[in-house]
Amino acid sequence: MSELWPAPRPLERVDRVVSLPGSKSLTNRALVLAAIADGPSVVRRPLRSRDTLLMAAALRSLGTRVDDTAADGAGDWAVTPGAWDRDADIDCGLAGTVMRFVPPVVGLATGTVAFDGDPHMRLRPVGQVLAALGALGVHVDDGGRGALPFSVRGTGSVPGGTVTIDASASSQFVSALLLAGARYEHGVDVRHVGKPVPSLPHIEMTVQMLREHGVEVDDSDANRWAVAPGPVKAVDHDIEPDLSNAAPFLALGAATGGSVTVTGWPDSTTQPGDELRAILALMGCEVTLVDGDLTVRGPERLTGVDLDLHDVGELTPAVAALCALAKSPSHLRGVAHIRGHETDRITALATELGRLGADVTEREDGLDIRPAALHGGTFHTYADHRMAHAGVILGLAVDGVLVEDIATTSKTFPDFATAWTVAVHGRTDGTPS
Numbered sequence: 423m424s425e426l427w428p429a430p431r432p433l434e435r436v437d438r439v440v441s442l443p444g445s446k447s448l449t450n451r452a453l454v455l456a457a458i459a460d461g462p463s464v465v466r467r468p469l470r471s472r473d474t475l476l477m478a479a480a481l482r483s484l485g486t487r488v489d490d491t492a493a494d495g496a497g498d499w500a501v502t503p504g505a506w507d508r509d510a511d512i513d514c515g516l517a518g519t520v521m522r523f524v525p526p527v528v529g530l531a532t533g534t535v536a537f538d539g540d541p542h543m544r545l546r547p548v549g550q551v552l553a554a555l556g557a558l559g560v561h562v563d564d565g566g567r568g569a570l571p572f573s574v575r576g577t578g579s580v581p582g583g584t585v586t587i588d589a590s591a592s593s594q595f596v597s598a599l600l601l602a603g604a605r606y607e608h609g610v611d612v613r614h615v616g617k618p619v620p621s622l623p624h625i626e627m628t629v630q631m632l633r634e635h636g637v638e639v640d641d642s643d644a645n646r647w648a649v650a651p652g653p654v655k656a657v658d659h660d661i662e663p664d665l666s667n668a669a670p671f672l673a674l675g676a677a678t679g680g681s682v683t684v685t686g687w688p689d690s691t692t693q694p695g696d697e698l699r700a701i702l703a704l705m706g707c708e709v710t711l712v713d714g715d716l717t718v719r720g721p722e723r724l725t726g727v728d729l730d731l732h733d734v735g736e737l738t739p740a741v742a743a744l745c746a747l748a749k750s751p752s753h754l755r756g757v758a759h760i761r762g763h764e765t766d767r768i769t770a771l772a773t774e775l776g777r778l779g780a781d782v783t784e785r786e787d788g789l790d791i792r793p794a795a796l797h798g799g800t801f802h803t804y805a806d807h808r809m810a811h812a813g814v815i816l817g818l819a820v821d822g823v824l825v826e827d828i829a830t831t832s833k834t835f836p837d838f839a840t841a842w843t844v845a846v847h848g849r850t851d852g853t854p855s
Protein backbone atom coordinates (compact mmCIF):
# COMPACT_ATOMS: atom_id res chain seq x y z
CA MET A 423 0.00 0.00 0.00
CA SER A 424 1.27 3.55 -0.74
CA GLU A 425 2.31 5.83 2.05
CA LEU A 426 -0.29 6.99 4.59
CA TRP A 427 -0.32 10.72 5.35
CA PRO A 428 -1.74 11.93 8.67
CA ALA A 429 -4.19 14.63 7.63
CA PRO A 430 -3.46 17.86 9.51
CA ARG A 431 -6.09 18.92 12.05
CA PRO A 432 -6.16 22.59 13.08
CA LEU A 433 -5.13 23.21 16.67
CA GLU A 434 -6.82 26.59 16.77
CA ARG A 435 -9.32 28.59 14.69
CA VAL A 436 -7.85 29.30 11.26
CA ASP A 437 -7.87 32.66 9.55
CA ARG A 438 -5.88 32.27 6.33
CA VAL A 439 -5.21 33.87 2.98
CA VAL A 440 -4.38 31.38 0.21
CA SER A 441 -3.14 31.83 -3.37
CA LEU A 442 -3.75 28.89 -5.67
CA PRO A 443 -2.01 27.50 -8.78
CA GLY A 444 -3.60 27.94 -12.21
CA SER A 445 -6.55 26.08 -13.69
CA LYS A 446 -5.92 22.70 -15.29
CA SER A 447 -8.83 23.10 -17.68
CA LEU A 448 -7.79 26.59 -18.84
CA THR A 449 -4.09 25.68 -19.13
CA ASN A 450 -4.68 22.58 -21.24
CA ARG A 451 -7.11 24.34 -23.57
CA ALA A 452 -4.70 27.28 -23.92
CA LEU A 453 -1.85 24.89 -24.82
CA VAL A 454 -3.87 23.05 -27.49
CA LEU A 455 -5.14 26.28 -29.04
CA ALA A 456 -1.64 27.82 -29.00
CA ALA A 457 -0.23 24.75 -30.73
CA ILE A 458 -2.72 24.97 -33.65
CA ALA A 459 -2.66 28.79 -33.86
CA ASP A 460 -1.29 30.88 -36.72
CA GLY A 461 1.71 32.20 -34.75
CA PRO A 462 3.55 32.12 -31.44
CA SER A 463 1.84 33.05 -28.17
CA VAL A 464 2.31 32.98 -24.42
CA VAL A 465 0.39 31.08 -21.74
CA ARG A 466 0.85 33.19 -18.62
CA ARG A 467 0.82 31.73 -15.10
CA PRO A 468 0.13 28.21 -16.42
CA LEU A 469 -0.56 25.36 -14.05
CA ARG A 470 2.48 23.08 -13.86
CA SER A 471 1.14 19.76 -12.65
CA ARG A 472 1.09 16.23 -14.00
CA ASP A 473 -1.90 16.83 -16.33
CA THR A 474 -0.50 20.01 -17.87
CA LEU A 475 3.07 18.72 -18.12
CA LEU A 476 1.68 15.70 -19.97
CA MET A 477 -0.20 18.04 -22.33
CA ALA A 478 2.94 20.12 -22.95
CA ALA A 479 4.94 16.91 -23.55
CA ALA A 480 2.30 15.60 -25.97
CA LEU A 481 2.36 18.79 -28.04
CA ARG A 482 6.16 18.90 -27.98
CA SER A 483 6.36 15.32 -29.21
CA LEU A 484 4.27 16.35 -32.23
CA GLY A 485 6.70 19.18 -33.06
CA THR A 486 5.42 22.18 -31.06
CA ARG A 487 7.85 24.30 -29.05
CA VAL A 488 6.74 24.91 -25.47
CA ASP A 489 9.47 26.95 -23.76
CA ASP A 490 9.75 28.15 -20.18
CA THR A 491 10.27 31.90 -20.19
CA ALA A 492 12.21 31.76 -16.90
CA ALA A 493 15.38 29.78 -16.23
CA ASP A 494 13.94 28.32 -13.01
CA GLY A 495 11.13 26.66 -14.95
CA ALA A 496 8.50 28.65 -13.06
CA GLY A 497 7.76 31.33 -15.66
CA ASP A 498 5.22 31.53 -18.45
CA TRP A 499 5.06 29.10 -21.35
CA ALA A 500 5.98 30.46 -24.80
CA VAL A 501 4.32 28.27 -27.42
CA THR A 502 5.51 28.18 -31.03
CA PRO A 503 3.52 26.07 -33.48
CA GLY A 504 5.71 23.74 -35.54
CA ALA A 505 5.52 21.35 -38.46
CA TRP A 506 3.79 18.26 -37.16
CA ASP A 507 5.66 15.86 -39.43
CA ARG A 508 6.71 12.91 -37.32
CA ASP A 509 5.55 9.77 -35.58
CA ALA A 510 5.17 10.06 -31.80
CA ASP A 511 4.15 8.26 -28.62
CA ILE A 512 1.88 10.15 -26.25
CA ASP A 513 1.43 9.34 -22.58
CA CYS A 514 -2.01 10.45 -21.39
CA GLY A 515 -1.28 9.55 -17.76
CA LEU A 516 -4.67 9.86 -16.08
CA ALA A 517 -5.51 13.14 -17.83
CA GLY A 518 -8.88 13.10 -19.57
CA THR A 519 -7.95 16.32 -21.35
CA VAL A 520 -4.85 14.75 -22.95
CA MET A 521 -6.61 11.53 -24.00
CA ARG A 522 -9.56 13.41 -25.51
CA PHE A 523 -8.22 16.79 -26.72
CA VAL A 524 -5.04 15.60 -28.48
CA PRO A 525 -6.32 12.91 -30.94
CA PRO A 526 -8.52 15.38 -32.87
CA VAL A 527 -5.55 17.72 -33.50
CA VAL A 528 -3.30 14.80 -34.47
CA GLY A 529 -5.50 14.46 -37.56
CA LEU A 530 -3.80 17.69 -38.72
CA ALA A 531 -0.31 16.15 -38.38
CA THR A 532 1.56 13.91 -40.81
CA GLY A 533 2.56 10.77 -38.99
CA THR A 534 1.31 7.98 -36.78
CA VAL A 535 0.80 8.85 -33.14
CA ALA A 536 0.33 6.15 -30.50
CA PHE A 537 -1.59 6.95 -27.29
CA ASP A 538 -1.54 5.10 -23.98
CA GLY A 539 -1.73 6.02 -20.30
CA ASP A 540 -1.98 4.80 -16.71
CA PRO A 541 -3.67 1.40 -16.19
CA HIS A 542 -6.94 3.04 -15.08
CA MET A 543 -6.89 5.33 -18.13
CA ARG A 544 -7.59 2.32 -20.34
CA LEU A 545 -10.99 2.11 -18.60
CA ARG A 546 -11.98 5.76 -19.02
CA PRO A 547 -14.38 6.46 -21.90
CA VAL A 548 -13.09 7.85 -25.22
CA GLY A 549 -14.79 5.64 -27.84
CA GLN A 550 -17.27 8.35 -28.88
CA VAL A 551 -14.40 10.71 -29.76
CA LEU A 552 -12.57 8.03 -31.73
CA ALA A 553 -15.72 7.04 -33.64
CA ALA A 554 -16.45 10.71 -34.37
CA LEU A 555 -12.93 11.20 -35.69
CA GLY A 556 -13.39 8.24 -38.00
CA ALA A 557 -16.61 9.79 -39.32
CA LEU A 558 -14.85 13.15 -39.84
CA GLY A 559 -12.09 11.56 -41.93
CA VAL A 560 -9.34 10.85 -39.40
CA HIS A 561 -7.66 7.42 -39.44
CA VAL A 562 -7.94 5.82 -36.01
CA ASP A 563 -6.79 2.33 -35.03
CA ASP A 564 -8.16 1.27 -31.64
CA GLY A 565 -8.42 -2.47 -32.36
CA GLY A 566 -12.20 -2.08 -31.97
CA ARG A 567 -11.79 -1.38 -28.24
CA GLY A 568 -12.99 2.24 -28.21
CA ALA A 569 -10.38 2.82 -25.51
CA LEU A 570 -6.65 3.21 -24.90
CA PRO A 571 -4.27 2.10 -26.29
CA PHE A 572 -5.01 3.45 -29.79
CA SER A 573 -3.20 5.24 -32.59
CA VAL A 574 -4.14 8.09 -34.89
CA ARG A 575 -2.62 8.49 -38.35
CA GLY A 576 -2.60 12.09 -39.46
CA THR A 577 -2.48 12.92 -43.16
CA GLY A 578 -2.02 16.67 -42.81
CA SER A 579 -5.67 17.61 -43.31
CA VAL A 580 -9.10 16.55 -42.07
CA PRO A 581 -12.33 16.91 -44.10
CA GLY A 582 -14.52 17.47 -40.99
CA GLY A 583 -18.27 18.17 -41.28
CA THR A 584 -21.28 17.07 -39.26
CA VAL A 585 -21.08 14.33 -36.66
CA THR A 586 -23.47 12.95 -34.03
CA ILE A 587 -22.14 11.65 -30.72
CA ASP A 588 -23.43 10.61 -27.32
CA ALA A 589 -21.55 12.90 -24.93
CA SER A 590 -23.47 11.87 -21.80
CA ALA A 591 -20.32 10.23 -20.39
CA SER A 592 -18.17 13.36 -20.65
CA SER A 593 -18.38 16.95 -21.84
CA GLN A 594 -14.76 16.54 -22.94
CA PHE A 595 -15.96 14.57 -26.00
CA VAL A 596 -17.59 17.75 -27.31
CA SER A 597 -14.76 20.09 -26.25
CA ALA A 598 -12.22 17.83 -27.98
CA LEU A 599 -13.92 18.04 -31.37
CA LEU A 600 -14.60 21.78 -31.08
CA LEU A 601 -11.00 22.65 -30.17
CA ALA A 602 -9.64 21.12 -33.40
CA GLY A 603 -12.68 21.85 -35.59
CA ALA A 604 -11.75 25.25 -37.02
CA ARG A 605 -8.69 23.69 -38.62
CA TYR A 606 -10.77 21.02 -40.38
CA GLU A 607 -11.59 21.78 -44.06
CA HIS A 608 -15.34 22.08 -43.44
CA GLY A 609 -15.13 22.92 -39.75
CA VAL A 610 -17.14 20.71 -37.46
CA ASP A 611 -20.81 20.54 -36.52
CA VAL A 612 -21.23 18.39 -33.39
CA ARG A 613 -24.65 17.13 -32.37
CA HIS A 614 -25.32 15.33 -29.13
CA VAL A 615 -27.96 12.60 -28.83
CA GLY A 616 -28.45 10.78 -25.53
CA LYS A 617 -28.85 11.55 -21.85
CA PRO A 618 -27.95 15.15 -20.90
CA VAL A 619 -24.32 16.24 -21.38
CA PRO A 620 -22.60 16.79 -18.00
CA SER A 621 -20.26 19.64 -17.07
CA LEU A 622 -21.74 22.14 -19.55
CA PRO A 623 -19.68 25.04 -18.11
CA HIS A 624 -16.60 23.25 -19.43
CA ILE A 625 -18.07 23.34 -22.95
CA GLU A 626 -18.81 27.05 -22.47
CA MET A 627 -15.15 27.43 -21.47
CA THR A 628 -14.13 25.80 -24.77
CA VAL A 629 -16.49 27.97 -26.81
CA GLN A 630 -15.39 31.16 -25.07
CA MET A 631 -11.70 30.40 -25.61
CA LEU A 632 -12.27 29.52 -29.28
CA ARG A 633 -14.00 32.89 -29.75
CA GLU A 634 -11.05 34.63 -28.09
CA HIS A 635 -8.94 33.02 -30.85
CA GLY A 636 -11.21 34.50 -33.52
CA VAL A 637 -13.00 31.23 -34.23
CA GLU A 638 -16.69 31.42 -35.14
CA VAL A 639 -18.81 29.08 -33.00
CA ASP A 640 -22.58 28.71 -33.20
CA ASP A 641 -23.94 27.31 -29.93
CA SER A 642 -27.41 28.84 -30.25
CA ASP A 643 -29.23 25.47 -30.27
CA ALA A 644 -29.18 23.04 -27.35
CA ASN A 645 -27.02 19.97 -27.91
CA ARG A 646 -25.39 21.36 -31.07
CA TRP A 647 -22.12 23.23 -31.52
CA ALA A 648 -20.90 24.34 -34.97
CA VAL A 649 -17.36 25.58 -35.51
CA ALA A 650 -16.70 27.40 -38.79
CA PRO A 651 -13.49 26.57 -40.68
CA GLY A 652 -10.75 29.17 -40.46
CA PRO A 653 -7.50 30.14 -38.80
CA VAL A 654 -7.00 29.96 -35.04
CA LYS A 655 -5.46 33.35 -34.26
CA ALA A 656 -2.51 33.37 -31.88
CA VAL A 657 -3.65 34.92 -28.57
CA ASP A 658 -1.89 35.15 -25.21
CA HIS A 659 -3.79 33.74 -22.22
CA ASP A 660 -3.70 34.67 -18.53
CA ILE A 661 -4.61 31.54 -16.61
CA GLU A 662 -7.03 32.02 -13.69
CA PRO A 663 -6.46 30.17 -10.39
CA ASP A 664 -8.01 26.69 -10.36
CA LEU A 665 -11.35 27.25 -8.66
CA SER A 666 -12.15 23.54 -8.34
CA ASN A 667 -8.90 23.09 -6.46
CA ALA A 668 -10.06 25.91 -4.19
CA ALA A 669 -12.60 23.44 -2.77
CA PRO A 670 -10.47 21.91 0.00
CA PHE A 671 -9.09 25.32 1.00
CA LEU A 672 -12.53 26.90 1.21
CA ALA A 673 -13.63 23.78 3.08
CA LEU A 674 -10.96 24.57 5.66
CA GLY A 675 -12.89 27.71 6.56
CA ALA A 676 -16.27 26.04 6.12
CA ALA A 677 -15.61 22.96 8.25
CA THR A 678 -13.74 24.59 11.12
CA GLY A 679 -15.78 27.72 11.79
CA GLY A 680 -12.75 29.73 10.72
CA SER A 681 -12.20 31.84 7.66
CA VAL A 682 -10.22 31.32 4.46
CA THR A 683 -9.68 33.88 1.72
CA VAL A 684 -8.65 32.73 -1.76
CA THR A 685 -7.00 35.52 -3.75
CA GLY A 686 -7.37 36.19 -7.47
CA TRP A 687 -10.98 34.94 -7.69
CA PRO A 688 -12.25 36.10 -11.12
CA ASP A 689 -15.30 38.40 -11.36
CA SER A 690 -16.67 36.30 -14.14
CA THR A 691 -15.48 32.89 -15.25
CA THR A 692 -16.53 29.72 -17.03
CA GLN A 693 -14.85 27.58 -14.36
CA PRO A 694 -17.41 25.38 -12.59
CA GLY A 695 -15.56 25.87 -9.31
CA ASP A 696 -17.22 29.28 -9.11
CA GLU A 697 -20.34 27.36 -8.05
CA LEU A 698 -18.62 26.69 -4.71
CA ARG A 699 -19.77 30.15 -3.63
CA ALA A 700 -23.43 29.16 -3.89
CA ILE A 701 -22.89 25.64 -2.50
CA LEU A 702 -21.04 26.84 0.59
CA ALA A 703 -23.62 29.55 1.22
CA LEU A 704 -26.33 26.86 1.13
CA MET A 705 -24.34 24.90 3.70
CA GLY A 706 -24.48 27.86 6.07
CA CYS A 707 -21.20 29.67 5.31
CA GLU A 708 -20.82 33.39 4.96
CA VAL A 709 -19.36 33.97 1.51
CA THR A 710 -18.06 37.33 0.28
CA LEU A 711 -16.25 38.31 -2.89
CA VAL A 712 -14.54 41.70 -2.69
CA ASP A 713 -11.97 42.88 -5.24
CA GLY A 714 -10.97 39.35 -6.23
CA ASP A 715 -10.72 38.06 -2.65
CA LEU A 716 -13.20 35.27 -1.96
CA THR A 717 -13.71 34.75 1.76
CA VAL A 718 -15.59 31.82 3.28
CA ARG A 719 -16.44 31.89 6.99
CA GLY A 720 -17.78 28.64 8.38
CA PRO A 721 -20.80 28.28 10.69
CA GLU A 722 -20.68 26.36 13.97
CA ARG A 723 -22.03 23.27 12.14
CA LEU A 724 -22.60 22.92 8.40
CA THR A 725 -26.10 22.29 7.06
CA GLY A 726 -26.74 19.36 4.70
CA VAL A 727 -27.77 20.08 1.11
CA ASP A 728 -29.90 18.62 -1.66
CA LEU A 729 -27.93 19.33 -4.83
CA ASP A 730 -27.85 18.34 -8.48
CA LEU A 731 -24.13 18.48 -9.29
CA HIS A 732 -24.52 17.44 -12.96
CA ASP A 733 -22.88 20.65 -14.23
CA VAL A 734 -20.10 20.66 -11.65
CA GLY A 735 -19.40 16.97 -11.11
CA GLU A 736 -15.72 17.47 -10.33
CA LEU A 737 -16.74 19.22 -7.08
CA THR A 738 -18.52 16.11 -5.78
CA PRO A 739 -15.70 14.59 -3.67
CA ALA A 740 -15.07 17.79 -1.70
CA VAL A 741 -18.79 18.53 -1.31
CA ALA A 742 -19.49 14.95 -0.19
CA ALA A 743 -16.79 15.21 2.48
CA LEU A 744 -18.35 18.44 3.76
CA CYS A 745 -21.78 16.78 3.78
CA ALA A 746 -20.36 14.00 5.99
CA LEU A 747 -19.51 16.70 8.55
CA ALA A 748 -22.92 18.39 8.36
CA LYS A 749 -25.60 18.36 11.06
CA SER A 750 -28.43 17.38 8.67
CA PRO A 751 -28.83 14.93 5.75
CA SER A 752 -27.63 15.58 2.20
CA HIS A 753 -28.65 14.26 -1.16
CA LEU A 754 -26.09 14.66 -3.97
CA ARG A 755 -27.42 13.66 -7.38
CA GLY A 756 -27.05 13.99 -11.17
CA VAL A 757 -23.46 12.73 -11.27
CA ALA A 758 -23.62 9.19 -12.67
CA HIS A 759 -20.88 10.24 -15.11
CA ILE A 760 -18.29 10.65 -12.34
CA ARG A 761 -18.13 6.86 -12.17
CA GLY A 762 -15.95 7.34 -15.30
CA HIS A 763 -13.60 9.89 -13.73
CA GLU A 764 -10.16 9.11 -12.24
CA THR A 765 -11.92 6.32 -10.37
CA ASP A 766 -15.59 5.41 -9.87
CA ARG A 767 -16.02 8.37 -7.54
CA ILE A 768 -19.49 7.42 -6.32
CA THR A 769 -18.42 3.98 -5.12
CA ALA A 770 -15.07 5.30 -3.86
CA LEU A 771 -16.75 8.05 -1.81
CA ALA A 772 -19.40 5.72 -0.40
CA THR A 773 -16.70 3.21 0.58
CA GLU A 774 -14.20 5.63 2.09
CA LEU A 775 -16.64 7.95 3.86
CA GLY A 776 -18.38 4.83 5.19
CA ARG A 777 -15.06 3.38 6.39
CA LEU A 778 -14.66 6.42 8.67
CA GLY A 779 -18.14 6.01 10.11
CA ALA A 780 -20.24 8.15 7.76
CA ASP A 781 -23.81 7.02 7.12
CA VAL A 782 -23.86 6.89 3.29
CA THR A 783 -26.14 5.30 0.72
CA GLU A 784 -24.72 4.88 -2.77
CA ARG A 785 -27.21 5.75 -5.53
CA GLU A 786 -26.77 5.13 -9.25
CA ASP A 787 -26.30 8.87 -9.81
CA GLY A 788 -25.09 10.14 -6.45
CA LEU A 789 -24.94 9.75 -2.69
CA ASP A 790 -27.23 10.19 0.31
CA ILE A 791 -25.25 11.21 3.39
CA ARG A 792 -26.72 11.42 6.89
CA PRO A 793 -25.10 12.77 10.08
CA ALA A 794 -23.07 10.20 12.00
CA ALA A 795 -20.16 10.09 14.44
CA LEU A 796 -16.94 9.82 12.41
CA HIS A 797 -13.69 8.21 13.52
CA GLY A 798 -10.10 8.01 12.28
CA GLY A 799 -8.71 5.42 9.91
CA THR A 800 -7.23 5.03 6.46
CA PHE A 801 -8.84 6.96 3.60
CA HIS A 802 -7.97 5.27 0.28
CA THR A 803 -7.59 7.56 -2.72
CA TYR A 804 -7.56 5.28 -5.81
CA ALA A 805 -4.99 7.49 -7.62
CA ASP A 806 -7.64 10.24 -7.58
CA HIS A 807 -6.52 13.75 -6.60
CA ARG A 808 -10.03 14.76 -5.61
CA MET A 809 -10.45 11.70 -3.36
CA ALA A 810 -7.35 12.94 -1.54
CA HIS A 811 -9.05 16.32 -1.16
CA ALA A 812 -12.08 14.58 0.37
CA GLY A 813 -9.80 12.75 2.81
CA VAL A 814 -8.00 15.85 4.04
CA ILE A 815 -11.32 17.66 4.49
CA LEU A 816 -12.52 14.90 6.83
CA GLY A 817 -9.19 15.12 8.63
CA LEU A 818 -9.98 18.73 9.54
CA ALA A 819 -12.67 17.60 11.94
CA VAL A 820 -11.77 13.99 12.76
CA ASP A 821 -8.68 12.80 14.63
CA GLY A 822 -6.48 10.12 13.10
CA VAL A 823 -7.40 10.32 9.39
CA LEU A 824 -4.62 8.77 7.30
CA VAL A 825 -4.80 9.73 3.63
CA GLU A 826 -3.30 7.16 1.29
CA ASP A 827 -0.98 8.44 -1.47
CA ILE A 828 -1.34 12.18 -0.90
CA ALA A 829 1.11 12.61 -3.81
CA THR A 830 -1.72 11.72 -6.19
CA THR A 831 -2.79 15.37 -5.82
CA SER A 832 0.11 16.24 -8.18
CA LYS A 833 -2.30 15.53 -11.05
CA THR A 834 -3.54 19.11 -10.76
CA PHE A 835 -1.68 20.70 -7.84
CA PRO A 836 2.10 20.92 -7.33
CA ASP A 837 3.08 19.99 -3.76
CA PHE A 838 -0.42 20.01 -2.35
CA ALA A 839 0.73 18.43 0.94
CA THR A 840 2.91 21.45 1.78
CA ALA A 841 0.30 23.99 0.68
CA TRP A 842 -2.32 22.17 2.75
CA THR A 843 -0.15 21.93 5.86
CA VAL A 844 0.62 25.64 5.65
CA ALA A 845 -3.07 26.43 5.16
CA VAL A 846 -4.10 24.34 8.18
CA HIS A 847 -1.26 25.15 10.60
CA GLY A 848 0.11 28.42 9.25
CA ARG A 849 3.50 26.74 8.77
CA THR A 850 4.93 23.45 7.56
CA ASP A 851 5.92 21.85 10.87
CA GLY A 852 2.44 21.50 12.28
CA THR A 853 2.78 23.92 15.19
CA PRO A 854 0.43 26.90 15.09
CA SER A 855 1.88 30.21 13.97
Ligand SMILES: O=C(O)C1=C[C@@H](OP(=O)(O)O)[C@@H](O)[C@H](O)C1
Binds near residue numbers: 519592620621759
Ligand atom coordinates in the same frame (compact mmCIF):
# COMPACT_ATOMS: atom_id res chain seq x y z
O1 LIG B 1 -13.01 19.91 -20.03
C1 LIG B 1 -12.48 19.90 -18.91
O2 LIG B 1 -11.44 20.53 -18.65
C2 LIG B 1 -13.12 19.10 -17.85
C3 LIG B 1 -14.41 18.66 -18.01
C4 LIG B 1 -15.11 17.85 -17.00
O3 LIG B 1 -15.10 16.51 -17.46
P1 LIG B 1 -16.45 15.60 -17.54
O4 LIG B 1 -17.39 16.26 -18.46
O5 LIG B 1 -15.92 14.29 -18.02
O6 LIG B 1 -17.00 15.55 -16.14
C5 LIG B 1 -14.43 17.92 -15.64
O7 LIG B 1 -14.99 17.00 -14.75
C6 LIG B 1 -12.94 17.70 -15.79
O8 LIG B 1 -12.31 17.76 -14.54
C7 LIG B 1 -12.33 18.80 -16.64
Ligand SMILES: C=C(OP(=O)(O)O)C(=O)O
Binds near residue numbers: 516517763764808
Ligand atom coordinates in the same frame (compact mmCIF):
# COMPACT_ATOMS: atom_id res chain seq x y z
C1 LIG C 1 -12.45 14.52 -13.94
C2 LIG C 1 -11.28 15.13 -13.76
O1 LIG C 1 -10.19 15.08 -14.57
P1 LIG C 1 -9.96 14.73 -16.11
O2 LIG C 1 -9.57 16.02 -16.77
O3 LIG C 1 -8.85 13.73 -16.10
O4 LIG C 1 -11.25 14.17 -16.67
C3 LIG C 1 -11.06 15.96 -12.55
O5 LIG C 1 -10.02 16.65 -12.50
O6 LIG C 1 -11.88 15.94 -11.62
